Amino acid sequence: MSDGGILIFAYDGSFDGFLSAVFDAFAMKTLPADFAVFDDMEPSLLKIHYVETDFEHAKRVQLGIAKKLGGTVLNMVQKAFLFDGEGKENAIMRFIWKGFKEGRSVGSRIGDEDVNRVFKMCTAVYNEAERFRQFTRFSDSKGALVAVIHPNHFVLPLIKHFFCARIKNEHFMIFDAEHSAALIHTPERTAIIPVESLEIPSDTEDRFYSGLWKNYYRHIAIASRYNPKCRMTHMPKRFWKYLPEVEEELESGFMQKLSRGTAAEIAEELKKEMSLPEKNERAALEQ
Amino acid sequence: MDIYEKLAILAEAAKYDASCSSSGSGRSSSEGAIGAALPSGCCHSFTADGRCVSLLKVLMSNACVYNCKYCISRSTNDFPRATFTPRELADLTIEFYRRNYIEGLFLSSAVVGTPDWTMERMIEALRILREEYGFAGYIHAKAIPGADPILTHRLGLLADRVSVNIELPSEKSLVSLAPDKTKHNILEPMGLIRTGIEENREDLVKYRHTPKFVPAGQSTQMIVGASPETDYHILHLTESLYKKYGLKRVYYSAYIPLQEDALLPSLDTRPPLLREHRLYQADWLLRFYGFEASEIIDPKKPMLHPEVDPKCSWAVNHLDDFPVEVNTADYEMLLRVPGIGVTGAKRIIRARRSQSLDFDMLKRLGIVLKRAKFFITCKGKTLQRIPETPEMMIWSILSPNRMGGFTDYGMEQLSLFEPVLTGEDVVECLTGEF
Numbered sequence: 001m002s003d004g005g006i007l008i009f010a011y012d013g014s015f016d017g018f019l020s021a022v023f024d025a026f027a028m029k030t031l032p033a034d035f036a037v038f039d040d041m042e043p044s045l046l047k048i049h050y051v052e053t054d055f056e057h058a059k060r061v062q063l064g065i066a067k068k069l070g071g072t073v074l075n076m077v078q079k080a081f082l083f084d085g086e087g088k089e090n091a092i093m094r095f096i097w098k099g100f101k102e103g104r105s106v107g108s109r110i111g112d113e114d115v116n117r118v119f120k121m122c123t124a125v126y127n128e129a130e131r132f133r134q135f136t137r138f139s140d141s142k143g144a145l146v147a148v149i150h151p152n153h154f155v156l157p158l159i160k161h162f163f164c165a166r167i168k169n170e171h172f173m174i175f176d177a178e179h180s181a182a183l184i185h186t187p188e189r190t191a192i193i194p195v196e197s198l199e200i201p202s203d204t205e206d207r208f209y210s211g212l213w214k215n216y217y218r219h220i221a222i223a224s225r226y227n228p229k230c231r232m233t234h235m236p237k238r239f240w241k242y243l244p245e246v247e248e249e250l251e252s253g254f255m256q257k258l259s260r261g262t263a264a265e266i267a268e269e270l271k272k273e274m275s276l277p278e279k280n281e282r283a284a285l286e287q
Numbered sequence: 288m289d290i291y292e293k294l295a296i297l298a299e300a301a302k303y304d305a306s307c308s309s310s311g312s313g314r315s316s317s318e319g320a321i322g323a324a325l326p327s328g329c330c331h332s333f334t335a336d337g338r339c340v341s342l343l344k345v346l347m348s349n350a351c352v353y354n355c356k357y358c359i360s361r362s363t364n365d366f367p368r369a370t371f372t373p374r375e376l377a378d379l380t381i382e383f384y385r386r387n388y389i390e391g392l393f394l395s396s397a398v399v400g401t402p403d404w405t406m407e408r409m410i411e412a413l414r415i416l417r418e419e420y421g422f423a424g425y426i427h428a429k430a431i432p433g434a435d436p437i438l439t440h441r442l443g444l445l446a447d448r449v450s451v452n453i454e455l456p457s458e459k460s461l462v463s464l465a466p467d468k469t470k471h472n473i474l475e476p477m478g479l480i481r482t483g484i485e486e487n488r489e490d491l492v493k494y495r496h497t498p499k500f501v502p503a504g505q506s507t508q509m510i511v512g513a514s515p516e517t518d519y520h521i522l523h524l525t526e527s528l529y530k531k532y533g534l535k536r537v538y539y540s541a542y543i544p545l546q547e548d549a550l551l552p553s554l555d556t557r558p559p560l561l562r563e564h565r566l567y568q569a570d571w572l573l574r575f576y577g578f579e580a581s582e583i584i585d586p587k588k589p590m591l592h593p594e595v596d597p598k599c600s601w602a603v604n605h606l607d608d609f610p611v612e613v614n615t616a617d618y619e620m621l622l623r624v625p626g627i628g629v630t631g632a633k634r635i636i637r638a639r640r641s642q643s644l645d646f647d648m649l650k651r652l653g654i655v656l657k658r659a660k661f662f663i664t665c666k667g668k669t670l671q672r673i674p675e676t677p678e679m680m681i682w683s684i685l686s687p688n689r690m691g692g693f694t695d696y697g698m699e700q701l702s703l704f705e706p707v708l709t710g711e712d713v714v715e716c717l718t719g720e721f
Binding site: 105108109110111112113116133134135136137138139140145147162163165166167168169170206209210211212213215216217218219220221222223224225226227228229230231233234235243245 | 290291294295298299301302303315316320321322323325329330331332333334335336337338339340343344379382383384385386387388424541543557558560634637638639640641642644648649651652
């Protein structure tokens with residue numbers, strides 16, 4: 001096969017598909033120049049090798065990595081595959097290639113360029129998974145808990161254990177709208193399944209406790225320590241849409257209003273803002 | 288009074304407690320019907336002041352019989368009072384927990400009636416959570432000074448962490464500002480918990496089904512800036528609490544004036560946030576970086592440097608120990624390099640196992656060289672000229688835009704102990720105290 005020309009590997013986008021591609025690459029003794037996923041391939045003049053997903057091959061590659069390169073490397077490969085971005089397959093392919101060429105030390109050589117690329121992908125996935133453990137919020141809809149998230153990477157497999165452990169006796173679902181998949185859990189069964197779209201029942205049913213939570217959040221801020229920059233570092237704006245406690249601030253553009261002004265003005269403004277929506281919320285609660 | 292109003296009052300009254308951590312326990316979900324506690328903890332939100340919200344932090348009640356001068360819930364204060372019923376509190380915790388708002392509960396209380404009565408109600412709330420709901424999430428409870436040791440023990444069996452707040456870092460301040468509390472009162476439960484933890488550790492080895500006692504350890508809090516103690520005093524006290532009482536954490540809380548009193552700083556005093564920040568940095572050095580309090584602070588200069596963090600300050604005064612070679616230095620020494628933290632040091636150790644590192648690799652590992660570059664070599668090479676005196680070093684560190692170009696201009700005005708303000712962050716939180 002390696003008779004010149006740029007070679008592209010096309011596969012089905014699954015992890016097993018990718019491992020099958022790795023198998024093919026070693027069988028063909030050729031590193032592909034790039035990867036494409038069947039569904040979003042564009043017509044191209046380049047030479048394409050269509051990878052057939054073969055579970056047997058995938059298993060052999062996985063075992064090979066675990067045995068020859070160790071658990072750390074396999075773990076990095078698995079985690080990096082959850083990364084969602086250009087050149088993901090290529091980076092992992094090169095990493096594995098290098099591993100089989102140079103031995104198990106690739107797992108620790110994180111200063112090396114090829115290894116570092118995969119290491120950074122893992123870190124990105126890991127960090128984002130942590131954010132979604134922190135900032136995923138459920139609302140109760142007739143006894144079932146529902147949450148929608150929009151992560152950059154496919155974090156559901158990494159947050160699965162966290163949620164299944166803590167609310168194991170509940171029925172819950174986390175819908176990843178970016179990757180059209182959902183983690184669905186019942187006390188008997190847990191699964192991550194493809195879900196194209198989802199009608200989410202509106203939040204109104206769960207107003208009582210989200211209202212109490214907002215109320216709590218408002219009352220624990222200390223005006224004289226107001227520090228929006230610090231909050232933003234720990235709780236970046238892109239997560240705010242999940243958090244009932246900052247809903248009003250997000251809507252009113254309160255943050256922008258506050259970015260100028262002296263400390264005293266800010267404290268005053270904050271006090272006002274903290275007491276304002278209370279009335280509306282209470283009205284909603286009493287209905 | 289409905290739950291909405293109660294929550295507002297009792298959250299408001301609890302917010303000055305700095306502790307928020309939910310780490311160090313690791314209860315597995317098989318221990319109960321709902322909840323699990325991760326050893327690493329988890330922050331679910333951040334307040335407008337940037338503090339982490341990990342637990343539902345409330346008081347059981349704020350109807351206090353004590354009259355501590357610094358406290359907003361003091362008995363002579365005309366203030367709305369509220370008390371949760373144990374069941375209300377347990378239900379609220381479970382409902383918040385299911386929605387992933389919190390990791391668990393942080394329960395404290397004002398002293399209602401007697402310390403014993405207060406503790407009994409707290410214990411009842413925790414009992415409902417643990418026994419009726421099978422809650423295996425994180426619980427941090429305050430031991431009430433002066434309560435019966437049996438109650439303190441019972442509390443310890445239900446909670447993951449128990450804390451007793453020292454509040455004022457010396458007996459003298461305690462006498463003048465918190466007349467109803469005594470040093471003995473505070474240290475007694477602390478000692479009880481320490482003994483309990485030690486005994487429990489032995490029992491856990493011997494018997495499989497020993498119930499856990501305070502598995503996440505105990506912590507305490509000190510108010511900084513209400514009384515005249517120096518950083519030197521506070522850090523040494525902190526160190527002895529870690530060593531003698533086996534505490535897991537000491538929290539510092541910048542004093543926020545809420546009460547008018549001749550003995551306290553005036554109401555327009557701004558909370559000493561920078562000082563608090565520096566104390567936390569020093570505290571981290573004690574807990575994770577292998578420093579001793581005596582290395583960090585000197586009785587002759589009993590306050591931490593406001594401009595330079597304590598680790599940097601130590602390094603600048605120990606230039607003889609630098610530069611260190613990143614390829615050979617041990618973990619403890621790497622941790623002492625300004626700009627290299629626990630994550631960075633671990634990455635270096637991992638990466639250099641199979642290849643020697645250069646500066647490009649360090650950058651790839653995410654090591655910020657802004658300050659570290661003045662203290663390290665890679666394969667014997669420095670990234671740039673290393674300043675020779677502490678003064679020049681400080682100058683180089685504080686003005687990163689003038690990297691390496693430390694000219695004679697302006698050098699005389701700069702010395703370690705007469706700080707020049709740089710960076711608007713520092714200016715923002717400076718309190719005028721320094």
